Amino acid sequence: MRNLILLAAASLAAGSLAAQDQPVVTSAGADYSLRPGDIVRIVVWGHEDLSGQFQVNEDGALQYPLLGDIDIRGLTVAQLRGRLRSGLENLFTAPFVTITPLFRIAVLGEVRTPGLYTVDPTLSVLDIVAMAGGPTPSGNLNQIRLLRSGAETRVSFEQQMARAQTLQEVGVRSGDEIVVPRRFFTRSDWVILLDVVQIGLTVAVFVNAIN
Numbered sequence: 718m719r720n721l722i723l724l725a726a727a728s729l730a731a732g733s734l735a736a737q738d739q740p741v742v743t744s745a746g747a748d749y750s751l752r753p754g755d756i757v758r759i760v761v762w763g764h765e766d767l768s769g770q771f772q773v774n775e776d777g778a779l780q781y782p783l784l785g786d787i788d789i790r791g792l793t794v795a796q797l798r799g800r801l802r803s804g805l806e807n808l809f810t811a812p813f814v815t816i817t818p819l820f821r822i823a824v825l826g827e828v829r830t831p832g833l834y835t836v837d838p839t840l841s842v843l844d845i846v847a848m849a850g851g852p853t854p855s856g857n858l859n860q861i862r863l864l865r866s867g868a869e870t871r872v873s874f875e876q877q878m879a880r881a882q883t884l885q886e887v888g889v890r891s892g893d894e895i896v897v898p899r900r901f902f903t904r905s906d907w908v909i910l911l912d913v914v915q916i917g918l919t920v921a922v923f924v925n926a927i928n
Contacts, residue, residue, distance in 0.1 A: 754891035762813040824849040827856030838885040
C-alpha cells in the first residue's frame with residue numbers, strides 16, 4: 718500500500734510539472750536498462766496517435782509509429798526518451814514525451830486470480846500479489862518464489878515489509894514468474910486430519926464394543 722501511495726504521489730507530481738510545460742521523465746525506473754519482453758508506456762502530449770504501450774521484441778527492437786524500429790539494447794528509459802524526442806523534433810516543435818517502463822510477469826500458485834500481468838517496476842512483490850487478488854487462505858507469503866529459466870529466488874513477507882524493495886531492486890524482469898506456494902499444513906488440512914482421527918476412534922470404539 719505504501720508503494721501504491723508513493724506511486725500516486727509521483728503521478729500527481731508529474732501532472733504538476735506538465736502544467737508548467739517542463740520536460741518530464743517519470744520516476745518509474747528512468748535509469749532502468751530495457752530488455753526484450755519489456756513494455757513501455759509512451760505518452761506524447763497532444764498526440765494520441767503516438768501514445769500507447771509498445772513491447773520490445775525478442776531482437777531488442779521497439780517498433781514506433783513514424784520512427785520505425787528503434788534498437789533499445791543497452792538503452793535506459795531516459796535515453797530512449799531522448800531518442801524519441803530527437804526523432805519527433807523533425808516532425809513537430811518541442812515534443813513533450815513521458816515514458817513508463819512496464820514488466821510482463823506471471824503470478825501463479827496460491828493467489829485468487831493467477832495470470833499474466835503488466836506491472837510497474839516501482840511496485841513491490843507484495844503489491845503484485847495484491848493485484849492478483851491476494852493469497853488464498855492456504856497461500857504461504859513467507860516462501861514466495863521468483864522463477865526465471867529454471868533459477869529460483871525466495872522472497873518472504875517479512876523481508877518485503879522490512880526492506881520495501883521494488884521489483885527492479887529485487888531483480889524481477891519481464892518473463893519472470895512470481896509463485897505463491899501452498900502452506901505445508903493449512904487449517905483445512907487440520908480439519909481433514911481431525912475428521913480422520915475422529916472416524917478412526919469411532920471405528921475403534923465400535924470394534925471394541927463388538928468384541
